[in-house]
Amino acid sequence: AANLKKEFGNDFVTVFVNGCCGNINHINVSVSPEQWNEMRPHYVRIGNKLTEKVMELYKELKPVTIDVVKGKRALVELTRRDISKEEVEELRKLLYEVSYEGLHINIAKTDTPEYKRFKAEPKLNFSARPKKELVTVQAIRLGDCMIYAIPGEVYCEFGALIKELSPMKFNMVAELANGGPSCYVPIPEAFNTPIYEAQLPSAEFTEEAGE
Numbered sequence: 001a002a003n004l005k006k007e008f009g010n011d012f013v014t015v016f017v018n019g020c021c022g023n024i025n026h027i028n029v030s031v032s033p034e035q036w037n038e039m040r041p042h043y044v045r046i047g048n049k050l051t052e053k054v055m056e057l058y059k060e061l062k063p064v065t066i067d068v069v070k071g072k073r074a075l076v077e078l079t080r081r082d083i084s085k086e087e088v089e090e091l092r093k094l095l096y097e098v099s100y101e102g103l104h105i106n107i108a109k110t111d112t113p114e115y116k117r118f119k120a121e122p123k124l125n126f127s128a129r130p131k132k133e134l135v136t137v138q139a140i141r142l143g144d145c146m147i148y149a150i151p152g153e154v155y156c157e158f159g160a161l162i163k164e165l166s167p168m169k170f171n172m173v174a175e176l177a178n179g180g181p182s183c184y185v186p187i188p189e190a191f192n193t194p195i196y197e198a199q200l201p202s203a204e205f206t207e208e209a210g211e
Contacts, residue, residue: 020159
């Protein structure tokens with residue numbers, strides 16, 4: 001956005017939305033938080049790359065006839081995953097017996113005692129949440145373009161599927177939209193694996209939630 005203002009002036013407005021990117025990272029998440037800080041300049045490199053692509057496409061812009069403007073939204077009921085009473089008791093015991101201070105957390109290794117202690121309190125908070133939640137899904141049509149808006153950090157396979165099934169020529173998908181939970185929405189294959197996005201409570205809802 002800053003680069004484009006330099007090109008087109010301070011009144012230029014950039015509209016940027018996240019597509020489905022729940023399983024895409026711009027940094028190496030398997031390293032320590034201290035190393036994350038060293039990698040922060042990656043966002044500058046990505047921003048510059050986006051600027052190059054936008055400027056390249058800008059030269060090819062053509063007017064679009066928008067003869068239809070429509071919108072529709074719906075509420076979809078999602079079901080939260082189960083957590084047993086036994087696991088809740090184990091989590092409470094873990095909180096009582098193990099100190100959090102000084103633990104080194106690697107989110108790429110979700111089966112370690114450190115990670116389990118790290119997630120103990122969020123898991124307990126999750127266990128107290130309602131079993132069902134209504135979320136908003138939305139579609140906005142501008143001529144031949146459709147904008148789909150869905151909640152959560154959604155795996156990119158779902159974004160590709162939405163575009164594949166869309167009747168429109170041009171499509172955009174916006175995740176983390178319309179409020180609702182900001183948890184991950186993985187594909188079913190990610191469940192029952194050590195992938196951190198698919199662990200409780202990172203992925204709050206059942207395997208069917210994405211579909």
